[in-house]
Amino acid sequence: MSKVIVIGGGAAGFFGAITCAEHGVEEVVILEKGPEVLEKVKISGGGRCNLMHACFDPGKLIESYPRGRKSLLGPFHHWQASDTLEWFQSHGVELKTENDGRMFPITDDSRTIIDCLTKAASSSGVRWHTRCKVQNVRLGLAEGFIVETSSGETLEAANLLVTTGGIRSGAARKPLTDLGHRFAPPVPSLFTFQINDKRLAGLQGVSVQCSSVRTGQLRSDGPVLVTHRGLSGPGILKLSALGARELAKKDYKFELRVDWTGGKGPDDFASKIQDQRRNHGARKVMARSPLEQIPRRLWERLSSAAGVTEATSWSNLTKSQERNLTEQMLDGHFQVQGKSLNKDEFVTCGGVPLHDVNLKTMESKSVPNLYFAGEVLDIDGITGGYNFQSAWTTGRIAGRAIAAHFG
Numbered sequence: 237m238s239k240v241i242v243i244g245g246g247a248a249g250f251f252g253a254i255t256c257a258e259h260g261v262e263e264v265v266i267l268e269k270g271p272e273v274l275e276k277v278k279i280s281g282g283g284r285c286n287l288m289h290a291c292f293d294p295g296k297l298i299e300s301y302p303r304g305r306k307s308l309l310g311p312f313h314h315w316q317a318s319d320t321l322e323w324f325q326s327h328g329v330e331l332k333t334e335n336d337g338r339m340f341p342i343t344d345d346s347r348t349i350i351d352c353l354t355k356a357a358s359s360s361g362v363r364w365h366t367r368c369k370v371q372n373v374r375l376g377l378a379e380g381f382i383v384e385t386s387s388g389e390t391l392e393a394a395n396l397l398v399t400t401g402g403i404r405s406g407a408a409r410k411p412l413t414d415l416g417h418r419f420a421p422p423v424p425s426l427f428t429f430q431i432n433d434k435r436l437a438g439l440q441g442v443s444v445q446c447s448s449v450r451t452g453q454l455r456s457d458g459p460v461l462v463t464h465r466g467l468s469g470p471g472i473l474k475l476s477a478l479g480a481r482e483l484a485k486k487d488y489k490f491e492l493r494v495d496w497t498g499g500k501g502p503d504d505f506a507s508k509i510q511d512q513r514r515n516h517g518a519r520k521v522m523a524r525s526p527l528e529q530i531p532r533r534l535w536e537r538l539s540s541a542a543g544v545t546e547a548t549s550w551s552n553l554t555k556s557q558e559r560n561l562t563e564q565m566l567d568g569h570f571q572v573q574g575k576s577l578n579k580d581e582f583v584t585c586g587g588v589p590l591h592d593v594n595l596k597t598m599e600s601k602s603v604p605n606l607y608f609a610g611e612v613l614d615i616d617g618i619t620g621g622y623n624f625q626s627a628w629t630t631g632r633i634a635g636r637a638i639a640a641h642f643g
């Protein structure tokens with residue numbers, strides 16, 4: 237009987253397995269259904285692996301998790317970003333921080349992280365098998381777990397660590413259903429919005445750094461990028477994460493409000509217009525936005541939607557045009573007709589409810605010696621390295637708790 241079987245060879249599975257082994261547990265085996273381990277690490281961050289965020293205050297870090305938030309405070313006090321940083325540095329990986337706080341290996345190559353994890357695993361005695369899908373799991377008669385794999389093998393383990401990732405796939409859910417575990421139903425998070433609107437047509441690549449977007453009670457701030465299918469960028473992705481469930485219920489058809497000024501407010505915009513009227517009255521309105529951050533082509537479209545023509549100068553901008561322009565800039569209404577996959581990063585909202593898990597150990601409250609880590613839990617973050625951070629944290633805690641069994 238193995239001491240520990242880890243189902244799923246992703247970030248959480250490797251980190252959990254390495255932690256067990258580095259704390260003296262022998263016979264730790266990872267079973268991975270795919271042909272390669274750490275497949276998502278490889279493709280993450282556009283192949284560069286944004287493995288964490290430079291946020292070293294657990295109280296602040298939790299704010300980036302629409303699912304998990306308060307429950308993650310305790311776990312982050314055990315293992316937070318500074319611990320991740322130290323661990324990778326002590327295993328020979330140098331990291332760098334980009335302006336927005338995202339952290340990457342200095343090589344800009346996710347292979348560096350894969351090599352680090354596989355080296356740490358093999359040197360601490362962890363074994364792994366690829367193309368080895370776990371088909372069934374059941375409790376052993378006396379103790380432990382019996383695991384049946386796609387290759388027809390039956391394995392036994394005293395402890396089971398389930399790190400099967402986002403539970404949208406049946407294979408990832410199977411160990412949960414086999415062991416009678418509940419899970420919050422899966423819906424996608426971190427997606428972009430499909431919008432067919434002539435104000436945006438042909439503007440792909442145009443971005444506004446400080447925007448605010450909202451729908452209903454949900455609101456997020458950040459860069460917004462026009463794509464050929466609608467809107468994307470960190471501000472949109474964050475809103476998609478905050479509203480993952482709500483927007484799924486609406487079948488991704490809803491009204492989006494965009495404030496291209498980033499919440500500066502109507503007084504600020506009115507004073508900018510006033511300034512143009514006073515100092516540049518003869519200048520054409522469409523020629524340049526009074527707000528530097530608005531790209532000219534977007535400004536032209538918003539002005540045109542406000543009824544401004546190429547001939548309109550600041551001195552003859554009518555009151556009603558000014559009102560329309562203010563609305564376009566501060567509260568533009570856009571009809572979202574669907575969602576698109578964000579190629580750079582996506583996660584599943586849903587998974588094992590955190591109240592079914594002891595967050596000090598990641599052990600199931602209903603099945604002793606069964607542990608969870610990573611995206612299979614009902615935890616997901618916004619973009620920026622937060623999803624890997626929660627995989628490292630929960631993998632670490634589970635690994636330590638399992639190792640504690642063997643004293």
Ligand SMILES: Cc1cc2nc3c(=O)[nH]c(=O)nc-3n(C[C@H](O)[C@H](O)[C@H](O)COP(=O)(O)OP(=O)(O)OC[C@H]3O[C@@H](n4cnc5c(N)ncnc54)[C@H](O)[C@@H]3O)c2cc1C
Nearest residue numbers: 244246247248269280281286370401581610611621623624
């Ligand atoms: C394109 C993309 C880019 C991303 N970029 C980033 C980024 O830069 N930064 C960031 O923080 N997050 C990023 N993420 C999110 C991040 O990759 C995940 O949150 C993270 O990989 C979760 O780790 P995990 O170990 O829980 O699950 P996973 O990495 O999904 O690993 C789960 C593993 O379990 C295996 N498995 C499932 N069921 C079974 C079974 N029955 N038997 C055996 N094996 C099974 C799967 O094949 C998989 O290899 C990205 C996601 C995507 C899709």
